[in-house]
Amino acid sequence: MSTATATAPAGPVAGSPVFSVDGLWKVFGPKASRVPGDPELSALDPAALRARTGCTAAVRDVSFDVRKGEVFVVMGLSGSGKSTLVRCLTRLIEPTAGAIAIDGEDVRAMDGARLRALRRHRAAMVFQHFGLLPHRTVLDNVAYGLEIQGMGRARRRARAAEVVAKVGLEGMEQRRPAQLSGGQRQRVGLARALAVDPEVLLFDEPFSALDPLIRRDMQQEVIRLHREEGRTMVFITHDLGEALRLGDRIALMRDGRLVQLGTPEEIVGSPADDYVRDFVRDVPREQVLTVRTVMRPASSVDEAGSGPAVRPDATVSEAIEAVARAGVPARVLDRGRCVGIVDSAALLSVVAGTETPAGPERPGVPEPAAGAERPEGVL
Numbered sequence: 001m002s003t004a005t006a007t008a009p010a011g012p013v014a015g016s017p018v019f020s021v022d023g024l025w026k027v028f029g030p031k032a033s034r035v036p037g038d039p040e041l042s043a044l045d046p047a048a049l050r051a052r053t054g055c056t057a058a059v060r061d062v063s064f065d066v067r068k069g070e071v072f073v074v075m076g077l078s079g080s081g082k083s084t085l086v087r088c089l090t091r092l093i094e095p096t097a098g099a100i101a102i103d104g105e106d107v108r109a110m111d112g113a114r115l116r117a118l119r120r121h122r123a124a125m126v127f128q129h130f131g132l133l134p135h136r137t138v139l140d141n142v143a144y145g146l147e148i149q150g151m152g153r154a155r156r157r158a159r160a161a162e163v164v165a166k167v168g169l170e171g172m173e174q175r176r177p178a179q180l181s182g183g184q185r186q187r188v189g190l191a192r193a194l195a196v197d198p199e200v201l202l203f204d205e206p207f208s209a210l211d212p213l214i215r216r217d218m219q220q221e222v223i224r225l226h227r228e229e230g231r232t233m234v235f236i237t238h239d240l241g242e243a244l245r246l247g248d249r250i251a252l253m254r255d256g257r258l259v260q261l262g263t264p265e266e267i268v269g270s271p272a273d274d275y276v277r278d279f280v281r282d283v284p285r286e287q288v289l290t291v292r293t294v295m296r297p298a299s300s301v302d303e304a305g306s307g308p309a310v311r312p313d314a315t316v317s318e319a320i321e322a323v324a325r326a327g328v329p330a331r332v333l334d335r336g337r338c339v340g341i342v343d344s345a346a347l348l349s350v351v352a353g354t355e356t357p358a359g360p361e362r363p364g365v366p367e368p369a370a371g372a373e374r375p376e377g378v379l
C-alpha cells in the first residue's frame with residue numbers, strides 16, 4: 001500500500017515543492033484565451049461552454065504543488081483532463097492561463113532552449129507507448145537520451161548498462177524491442193527516462209496496455225525505484241487501485257477541475273463530494289485507512305500501558321490482526337508514546353463503513369490522545 005511509500009521516503013527531504021501550479025487553465029478551441037478571464041464563460045459546464053464558444057476547457061483553474069520526493073497521482077475518468085494537465089507542466093501543451101513553476105523557476109517564461117533542457121534533464125516523461133527505436137538494441141535505446149545530451153559513447157553506454165540492470169533487464173542489452181515482451185518494453189522505456197537522472201519522472205498511463213499481472217509487476221517496480229531513490233514522480237492513471245497503491249497523494253480530476261487532493265486515506269476516508277464518494281465506494285477501506293482514523297484516547301493509565309502496539313500509520317487491517325491475536329485493544333504508539341487506543345468495535349466500524357473519524361478534524365490528521373505526552377516507560 002502506498003502508506004508504506006509515504007512513511008519511508010528515501011533521498012530528498014519530502015515537503016518542499018518541485019512543481020507549483022496556480023490557477024492553471026487549458027482551453028482548446030477558437031479564441032480560447034478569453035474563457036479563463038470571463039466569469040460568465042468560465043462558470044459554464046463543459047457542454048454549455050462547447051455549445052456557446054466551440055471551446056473545450058480541458059483544465060479549469062487547477063492549483064496544486066508536487067512535493068519533493070512524493071509520488072503524486074493524477075486520477076480521473078477518460079477525458080477528465082489528466083494528460084492535458086501533466087503535459088502543461090513542461091509545456092508539451094501550452095497552458096491558456098495560470099502559473100507553473102519548477103523549483104521556483106517560471107516555466108511559462110522559459111525560452112525554447114530552457115524548455116528543452118527542462119524536458120531532457122529535469123522532468124522526463126514516460127509514455128504509454130514508449131516510442132522505442134526498433135532498430136536499436138535495448139542498451140542503445142536506453143542511452144538515447146544521453147546521446148541527445150551529447151554524452152560520449154563510452155560513458156553513456158556505461159550509464160545505460162547501470163540503469164538496464166536497475167530495471168531488471170540484465171542480459172537483454174543486445175536485444176531489439178521486437179524481441180521483448182510488452183512488460184520488458186515498458187522497462188526499457190522506464191530505463192530510458194531514468195538514464196538522464198531527471199528530478200521528476202512524469203508517467204502518462206504507462207501501464208494501461210499491460211495485462212493485470214505484468215501491470216502489478218511494474219507498479220511494484222515503480223514503488224521499489226521510488227523507495228530506493230526517492231525520486232519525485234507524477235503518475236497519471238484512470239485506475240483507482242493503481243492510484244491508491246502508488247500515490248502518496250492523489251489529485252482527482254473531473255471535467256477539468258481538481259475535485260479533491262489528498263492522501264489515499266483522505267480520499268477514501270473523507271471524500272470531498274458525492275462524486276468522489278461514488279468513485280471510492282468499492283475500495284476495501286480497511287486496507288487504506290489507518291488506525292489514526294479510529295483511535296480514541298486511552299481510558300486509563302492501565303489501558304495506555306498494555307495491549308499490543310501498532311504504529312499510527314498501520315492500516316486498520318493490520319490492526320485487526322494484532323487485536324484479534326491478542327484479544328485486547330491495541331495501543332497506538334508514536335515514537336514510543338501512546339497516542340491512542342483502537343478496539344475491535346472501532347476497527348470493525350471501518351470495515352462496515354460506519355466509523356466516526358477520530359478527533360474534531362478529518363481523518364488522517366492525528367489528534368493527540370490522552371497520555372500522548374507521557375513517555376512509554378512512565379505510563
Ligand SMILES: Nc1ncnc2c1ncn2[C@@H]1O[C@H](COP(=O)(O)OP(=O)(O)OP(=O)(O)O)[C@@H](O)[C@H]1O
Pocket residue numbers: 028029056057058076077078079080081082083084085238
Ligand atoms: N488537442 C485537443 N483539441 C481539442 N480538445 C482536446 C484536445 N486534447 C484534448 N482535448 C479534450 O480535452 C479533454 C481532456 O482530455 P485529456 O486527454 O487531457 O483527458 P484524459 O483525462 O487524459 O483522458 P484519457 O484518460 O482518455 O487519456 C477531453 O474532453 C478531450 O477531448
